[in-house]
Amino acid sequence: MASNSSIMYGEDLDQVPLLDNEETLGFGEEDEPKGKLKHPFVTVFHLLFRMAALVVYELCTWVTDGFIGPFILIVLLLSMDFWTVKNITGRIMVGLRWWNYIDDAGQSHWVFEAKKGRVSPTEVRVFWVALVAFPVIWSVLLLVAVSFLRFKWAMVVVIAVTLSGSNLYGYIRCKIGKSQSITDSFKNVASGLVQRQMLSNVTSMFTRAPPTTGPTTTI
Numbered sequence: 474m475a476s477n478s479s480i481m482y483g484e485d486l487d488q489v490p491l492l493d494n495e496e497t498l499g500f501g502e503e504d505e506p507k508g509k510l511k512h513p514f515v516t517v518f519h520l521l522f523r524m525a526a527l528v529v530y531e532l533c534t535w536v537t538d539g540f541i542g543p544f545i546l547i548v549l550l551l552s553m554d555f556w557t558v559k560n561i562t563g564r565i566m567v568g569l570r571w572w573n574y575i576d577d578a579g580q581s582h583w584v585f586e587a588k589k590g591r592v593s594p595t596e597v598r599v600f601w602v603a604l605v606a607f608p609v610i611w612s613v614l615l616l617v618a619v620s621f622l623r624f625k626w627a628m629v630v631v632i633a634v635t636l637s638g639s640n641l642y643g644y645i646r647c648k649i650g651k652s653q654s655i656t657d658s659f660k661n662v663a664s665g666l667v668q669r670q671m672l673s674n675v676t677s678m679f680t681r682a683p684p685t686t687g688p689t690t691t692i
Contacts, residue, residue, distance in 0.1 A: 509593055509595065510593055510595055510596055511592070511593045511596060512565050512566065512593075512596065515561065515562055515565050515566060515596075516562075516566065516596055516599055516600075518557055518561070518562060519557070519558060519562040519566065519599065519600060519603060520599070520603055522550050522551075522553045522554035522557060523550075523551075523554040523558075523603065523607050523637065525550050526547050526550035526551050526554060526633065527607070527610065527611075529543060529546055529547050529550065530543075530547050530614070530626075530629065530630075530633075533547070534618075534623065534626050540625055540626075544629055547629055547633075548629070548632060551632060551633050551636050551637075552636070554636070554637075555636040555637075555639070555640060558604070558640050559571070559572075559640055559643070562600065563600070563640075563644055563647075564586075564588075566592065566593075566596045566597065566599070566600045567592060567596070567597055567600050567601075567644075568587060568588035568589070568592060569585075569586065569587055569588075569644055569647035569648060570585075570586040570647065571583070571584065571585045571586065571643035571644065571646060571647050572584055572586075583646075585643070585646045585647040586647065587647050587648075604637075604640065604641050604644060605641060607637050608634060608637040608638045608641050611630055611633040611634045611637060612634055614630050614633075615627060615630040615631065615634060618630055
């Protein structure tokens with residue numbers, strides 16, 4: 474029987490256990506049946522608010538000339554999405570959570586939590602695809618808004634990129650563990666890929682069969 478464990482780490486914190494009475498759902502030991510959703514309603518809400526904000530933005534920019542009403546509605550949907558993903562869907566779907574607090578000295582501390590346990594591989598894919606895809610989509614829309622000189626709508630997109638990008642950054646930090654820099658982690662991954670490619674090239678040089686030449690005829 475697999476044991477569940479929880480750790481909490483921050484930029485200046487040692488690893489300490491989380492509360493024992495919390496539900497331990499993590500990103501390890503993904504042994505749920507393929508295609509099965511353990512938390513369908515949570516999965517729906519992971520996509521609901523961000524998709525709604527995107528649809529409202531697309532409709533309002535092309536259908537109506539009004540700005541104040543759509544601006545308030547889009548920012549409200551984006552804020553609801555940010556809170557839901559940060560506090561609920563990430564913890565339940567992949568066992569990750571990040572948060573910030575201010576200590577008595579007024580110093581800001583970032584904390585990243587990760588839990589080990591069983592999760593649904595389908596939910597994990599939905600979570601990460603949505604988490605990565607929407608900041609990319611909003612970034613493209615930002616370029617479009619600036620290109621067409623729609624600067625007031627560009628301000629809305631900047632808010633969307635900031636909120637969705639913050640969640641993406643926080644969950645990447647939770648996923649990669651206690652590290653000083655995400656850039657260093659990406660460098661390590663890239664270095665490993667280069668090393669494997671070089672090793673493959675060297676191996677192919679020694680295992681490649683010598684070229685064969687057909688018999689020559691002399692007249």
